[in-house]
Amino acid sequence: MASKKRDETSEEALRLSTIIEQNNIRPTLANAVMAAHGLKSSDRMEPGRLLRLVEEWCSAPAGGK
Amino acid sequence: MATRIIKDVYTEYLSGSVVVTPPPSNIEFVAGWAEGGELLKRYTISDKATAKAIFRDGELLKALLERLDAGSSIIYAVRIGAALKAALVLKSGETDVIRLEALEPGAWCNGIEVDVSGAGAIRTIEITDPDNDATYAFSGETNDALVAAVNGGQHLVKAVKLADDFPDAAIGLQLTGGTDGETLTNGDYIDAIEYSEQFPEVAWVHFVGADTPALWTAVTTSCRNMVENVLGERFAILDMPRFTPLDLQKSTPQEVQDYVDNAISLKSEFTDRNAVFFIGEGRFLDSDGNAYFNRVTSACSGKMAAVDLQKSLLGESPAGIVSLLPEFTRGQQVQLIQANINYLRTQAGIGKIIALSVNAPPAGETYNRIEKLRAVYAAGKQARLAAFPHLGRPNDEGGEGLKLLEEDIKRPLELMRQKGHIDSYQLEMVSTPEMRSLGETLVRLSVNSMKAFEIILTKVYLD
Numbered sequence: 001m002a003s004k005k006r007d008e009t010s011e012e013a014l015r016l017s018t019i020i021e022q023n024n025i026r027p028t029l030a031n032a033v034m035a036a037h038g039l040k041s042s043d044r045m046e047p048g049r050l051l052r053l054v055e056e057w058c059s060a061p062a063g064g065k
Numbered sequence: 066m067a068t069r070i071i072k073d074v075y076t077e078y079l080s081g082s083v084v085v086t087p088p089p090s091n092i093e094f095v096a097g098w099a100e101g102g103e104l105l106k107r108y109t110i111s112d113k114a115t116a117k118a119i120f121r122d123g124e125l126l127k128a129l130l131e132r133l134d135a136g137s138s139i140i141y142a143v144r145i146g147a148a149l150k151a152a153l154v155l156k157s158g159e160t161d162v163i164r165l166e167a168l169e170p171g172a173w174c175n176g177i178e179v180d181v182s183g184a185g186a187i188r189t190i191e192i193t194d195p196d197n198d199a200t201y202a203f204s205g206e207t208n209d210a211l212v213a214a215v216n217g218g219q220h221l222v223k224a225v226k227l228a229d230d231f232p233d234a235a236i237g238l239q240l241t242g243g244t245d246g247e248t249l250t251n252g253d254y255i256d257a258i259e260y261s262e263q264f265p266e267v268a269w270v271h272f273v274g275a276d277t278p279a280l281w282t283a284v285t286t287s288c289r290n291m292v293e294n295v296l297g298e299r300f301a302i303l304d305m306p307r308f309t310p311l312d313l314q315k316s317t318p319q320e321v322q323d324y325v326d327n328a329i330s331l332k333s334e335f336t337d338r339n340a341v342f343f344i345g346e347g348r349f350l351d352s353d354g355n356a357y358f359n360r361v362t363s364a365c366s367g368k369m370a371a372v373d374l375q376k377s378l379l380g381e382s383p384a385g386i387v388s389l390l391p392e393f394t395r396g397q398q399v400q401l402i403q404a405n406i407n408y409l410r411t412q413a414g415i416g417k418i419i420a421l422s423v424n425a426p427p428a429g430e431t432y433n434r435i436e437k438l439r440a441v442y443a444a445g446k447q448a449r450l451a452a453f454p455h456l457g458r459p460n461d462e463g464g465e466g467l468k469l470l471e472e473d474i475k476r477p478l479e480l481m482r483q484k485g486h487i488d489s490y491q492l493e494m495v496s497t498p499e500m501r502s503l504g505e506t507l508v509r510l511s512v513n514s515m516k517a518f519e520i521i522l523t524k525v526y527l528d
């Protein structure tokens with residue numbers, strides 16, 4: 001876990017639009033995650049961090065009632 | 066709206082030879098949690114008996130029944146969630162020999178009972194349906210024969226042979242591990258949204274319980290992408306969070322005001338042409354006469370499916386709602402109208418009527434009412450379908466291709482105009498020499514619809 005954390009923090013921050021394109025994140029999902037976290041596609045973030053946000057958001061309960 | 070026809074324009078057959086059957090203008094795509102049916106599989110539902118038989122229970126079934134009561138005729142229904150299939154492994158001593166797995170996920174399959182009997186050269190497997198206690202019996206001289214007989218003779222489980230030894234005799238075995246997957250994740254909704262995109266004929270979508278700005282964003286992003294990429298014209302019916310007073314029967318004025326304020330706050334920064342919000346709940350009766358509360362979204366959607374294209378939802382009364390929860394005050398109604406949120410109200414002598422039919426577009430957008438959006442998208446669908454046979458055909462040198470394309474696209478639009486489904490339309494075909502060299506044509510379709518009476522009625526209700 002410690003080494004993973006070092007890897008993520010050592011990543012270079014990129015524009016979200018770049019990370020989304022490089023990782024083939026579909027627009028439907030990418031826009032939803034950005035809306036959930038108040039992010040804009042021009043914001044910058046480490047790629048690993050965004051991917052973790054995507055994963056966490058997808059697995060989070062949504063209600064459904 | 067503009068429809069971009071990509072690639073070659075056909076020229077070498079006579080216009081009029083193309084027969085295009087237009088899609089119905091009221092196909093709804095509805096996804097939600099259910100206790101029956103396969104996951105992420107489209108079921109076309111037009112009657113309540115079929116819906117109950119497939120989905121058994123859950124929010125999806127309620128959404129379907131409320132729609133059908135209100136007038137829906139064609140619904141693409143999709144079960145979502147992380148439900149698991151029940152299974153049972155038959156053993157010979159310690160060895161696994163035959164695996165039986167339920168054909169669909171769900172807790173109800175845990176009640177499927179299995180008996181194994183026989184000795185010597187023949188074994189018999191009996192499978193009992195928990196719904197009706199019907200028992201299916203299968204005999205075989207080998208496990209291959211048993212498995213083949215089981216798989217060919219019933220609709221509850223799928224059998225797989227794991228080893229040649231006969232299963233041990235046993236009575237009253239049951240499948241286990243089946244779950245309903247009741248708690249939906251954001252990922253479940255994303256899967257459903259993406260699954261919906263393969264049905265271009267769908268007129269509008271509703272993901273039951275997707276009531277957060279992030280999920281609204283996902284749904285409308287999908288709608289926008291489909292429209293902009295000429296894949297299909299659709300808009301979204303969006304849910305607001307549930308009304309959860311301490312006592313459903315006696316909500317306080319403050320609870321209702323908080324509900325309204327929270328809804329308006331939640332969507333305050335959310336605008337999208339394809340977004341149609343409904344707020345409020347109704348008291349419904351199920352088929353056994355038991356009362357339950359649910360959002361009015363599905364009932365309103367069913368009502369919309371029942372009215373002709375271009376006909377306003379304003380003043381329409383969805384069937385099946387016994388009472389409203391809450392009844393919004395006049396001040397709250399004004400708040401909701403100004404926030405582009407649809408709701409129901411009680412009109413003396415009429416019943417529960419839809420108070421306003423406005424979608425939630427950004428400032429400056431023109432498609433600001435549901436029925437207008439619906440009419441424009443229906444016309445776009447018909448134009449796209451009529452143009453489809455022209456795709457992939459070679460251009461001609463005389464420029465007749467554009468003329469034939471225009472004639473074929475005009476045919477269904479003219480029919481819509483004559484039926485009153487649209488008020489008027491303008492069709493413009495452009496293919497510059499540069500576009501022509503690329504095999505492209507730009508089709509620009511503008512559709513007008515009527516609105517005068519709505520403005521008058523809205524003022525009457527509000528003043």
